[in-house]
Amino acid sequence: MARSFVLKTDPSEQARRYRIDYAAALNPQQQAVVTAPGGPVLVVAGAGTGKTRTLVYRVAWLIETGFAPESIVLLTFTRRAAREMLGRASGLLDGRCDRVRGGTFHAVCVGILRRFAVRLGFPQRFTILDASDAADVIDVIRGGMDLPKKERFPRKKTIQAILSAAVNQGAPIADVLETRYPQFAAFERELVEIAGRYEQAKRGQGMMDYDDLLVRTLELFRAHDDVRRIVAGENRHVLVDEYQDTNRLQAALVKAFASEHGNVMAVGDDAQGIYRFRGADFRNIFAYPEEFPGTRVLKLEHNYRSSQRILDLANHVIGQARHRFDKALFTERTGGDLPAIVQAPDERFESRFVCQMVLDLREQGIPLRDMAVLFRAAHNSYDLETELNRRGIPFVKYGGLKLAEAAHVKDVVSHLRVLDNPRDAVAWNRVLQMIEGIGPRTASQVVDWILEASGESLVLPERPFSPRYAEALAALFEMLRRAGVPGTPLSVQVDAVLAYYEPVLRRLYYEDWEKRKQDLEQLAGLVGSYADRAGLLEALALDPIELAAVDVEPLDDDEAPLVLSTIHSAKGLEFRAVFLIHAMEGVLPSAYAVSDDDALDEELRLLYVAVTRAADHLFVSWPMVQYQRFEGPYLTEPSRFLGSVPQGLLEPWSLVEETPKAPWTGPLLPAPDEPENRE
DNA sequence: AGCCCGTCGGTTTTT
DNA sequence: CCGACGGGCT
Numbered sequence: 060m061a062r063s064f065v066l067k068t069d070p071s072e073q074a075r076r077y078r079i080d081y082a083a084a085l086n087p088q089q090q091a092v093v094t095a096p097g098g099p100v101l102v103v104a105g106a107g108t109g110k111t112r113t114l115v116y117r118v119a120w121l122i123e124t125g126f127a128p129e130s131i132v133l134l135t136f137t138r139r140a141a142r143e144m145l146g147r148a149s150g151l152l153d154g155r156c157d158r159v160r161g162g163t164f165h166a167v168c169v170g171i172l173r174r175f176a177v178r179l180g181f182p183q184r185f186t187i188l189d190a191s192d193a194a195d196v197i198d199v200i201r202g203g204m205d206l207p208k209k210e211r212f213p214r215k216k217t218i219q220a221i222l223s224a225a226v227n228q229g230a231p232i233a234d235v236l237e238t239r240y241p242q243f244a245a246f247e248r249e250l251v252e253i254a255g256r257y258e259q260a261k262r263g264q265g266m267m268d269y270d271d272l273l274v275r276t277l278e279l280f281r282a283h284d285d286v287r288r289i290v291a292g293e294n295r296h297v298l299v300d301e302y303q304d305t306n307r308l309q310a311a312l313v314k315a316f317a318s319e320h321g322n323v324m325a326v327g328d329d330a331q332g333i334y335r336f337r338g339a340d341f342r343n344i345f346a347y348p349e350e351f352p353g354t355r356v357l358k359l360e361h362n363y364r365s366s367q368r369i370l371d372l373a374n375h376v377i378g379q380a381r382h383r384f385d386k387a388l389f390t391e392r393t394g395g396d397l398p399a400i401v402q403a404p405d406e407r408f409e410s411r412f413v414c415q416m417v418l419d420l421r422e423q424g425i426p427l428r429d430m431a432v433l434f435r436a437a438h439n440s441y442d443l444e445t446e447l448n449r450r451g452i453p454f455v456k457y458g459g460l461k462l463a464e465a466a467h468v469k470d471v472v473s474h475l476r477v478l479d480n481p482r483d484a485v486a487w488n489r490v491l492q493m494i495e496g497i498g499p500r501t502a503s504q505v506v507d508w509i510l511e512a513s514g515e516s517l518v519l520p521e522r523p524f525s526p527r528y529a530e531a532l533a534a535l536f537e538m539l540r541r542a543g544v545p546g547t548p549l550s551v552q553v554d555a556v557l558a559y560y561e562p563v564l565r566r567l568y569y570e571d572w573e574k575r576k577q578d579l580e581q582l583a584g585l586v587g588s589y590a591d592r593a594g595l596l597e598a599l600a601l602d603p604i605e606l607a608a609v610d611v612e613p614l615d616d617d618e619a620p621l622v623l624s625t626i627h628s629a630k631g632l633e634f635r636a637v638f639l640i641h642a643m644e645g646v647l648p649s650a651y652a653v654s655d656d657d658a659l660d661e662e663l664r665l666l667y668v669a670v671t672r673a674a675d676h677l678f679v680s681w682p683m684v685q686y687q688r689f690e691g692p693y694l695t696e697p698s699r700f701l702g703s704v705p706q707g708l709l710e711p712w713s714l715v716e717e718t719p720k721a722p723w724t725g726p727l728l729p730a731p732d733e734p735e736n737r738e
Numbered sequence: 739a740g741c742c743c744g745t746c747g748g749t750t751t752t753t
Numbered sequence: 754c755c756g757a758c759g760g761g762c763t
Contacts, residue, residue, distance in 0.1 A: 136753085211747085269753050270753090273753095337752065337753080435751075438749085458752085498740045499740090500740085650750095651750070652750090665751085
């Protein structure tokens, strides 16, 4: 018979006064969340209701009530979010929150797998494949198969996306093809075959892709209950942010993490689910009380962020969804400007408008960092970026191309990977193919030889190398040997690789190597913040270090830059002024979404997320004419979601070119064909 | 086998 | 605007 033994609270604990005045810092709803007793809690929190703030205080409260920081796990959507929240919590409790464990599901899983992967037959130093590494592995597999030549087979990135979608949605490949890639439905058999070989290859070579990090952790818990008990036993409280964007794998992980104690708090907003493409279903949030019996559901409804006029628009937007959201945000922040709907003649006008208005608002005292330009897809801001550069307005861009994904950065990082793990065949392939005279074929042969000869250390095998590349190969090994001497500082290792790589860079990317070199310098600059090579490599694999396009002279020294971001990457952030550009049919909603009602609803939620980022000023704009390469200009339509917005919620703006100043008394200007004055 | 160049097709969102 | 692929050359 099991018996419960009640441990009494240490009296000195009881007597302690809390350092933080929770009642003063939080509203009653927030306080209820922060001071909730253990057990499962679901917090349904609308946009701008202080969700992050509440979680930060919750962490502090738990620590103040006696929980060890290292027994708390905070799961967030990005590592950036975790860092920021724990930083704020530490600020409240002078550093005591630093030991709280936090990060993405992927990062937390890597920590667990590094400890226990051996139990699954994986090496402790298994290789983490990012999406493009995974695509490269798939490409090799595809090359070794006899595939139908006549019809168009999906390219490696698409194959990878299909396989990943199947894993994340927990659906067979056939379903993924039917719903998202009907054009490739005929290749189901081949794709299933590739999927099988891909699994084998990963297992055989000790590699895990992003999805495996979640899948294998679950597998580990399922196959080894002692591991599950150890890991879950280390957690006394599990906190999950953005629960509406977790998929079934992540939901299962939450359940496992909390399985020993049941202290789990999830925070989310069903109206802000924007990761359906990754297998998330915003309705999962309603399944939570069934997953965790006894769940206490708490709500945060009071919006502190936006003016009422912005909320009116947001409420109208979300009201158009087919699925009804039980939600109306309210605020006491009445007044403010009406959100503007700006009709720009074309993209150039739109960019000029944004730049000019940004500068105006800055004149009015809003710092650049409190303004953001949001868009559906990373490429929507290209024209604007040019214009910002021209005017010397500093900006950072989130979303889109990642530093770690650029080909030349991967080249350099592959050398470090080989140093870290001489059995990393993916990295070897890349490293070898940079040598002149070595292509895919020779590379895979040489990799086989290397793997045979090298155990934990690097050995240049004695083999019949062709004189075409033998010397270069020896030079590569000499560089690796020097850089790999134990105790060599990371920065020295990186410098050695960069010096070796420089001529390769010039040869491979002769058109734009100088631009790419700046990225490598940025990479070199990051090195200092990592303790060792493994730490750097792990960060590069798990953190999408955003490629900041900030080589613009700041207006004032060190003025924090304007933020450019995809809507997805702006989740959870807020700004005093928000510009939503390219709000047009085909972009928002995306052309891919228009034939599917559920996808269309998600586009609507994206618009909702964008609108609710704004506190005071909101400008929604779109270009009436777009230029296409061959077709020339064509007319666009404004987003259907804005077409039906009643007058009074949005103020229509149009852009007019400045007319020449009136008090001109001299002779009329000659024909206006001075090229400089035209824009 | 590898490299270079021309052509053509596809083009979201992220860990 | 980038990458995959085919053809011709080394």
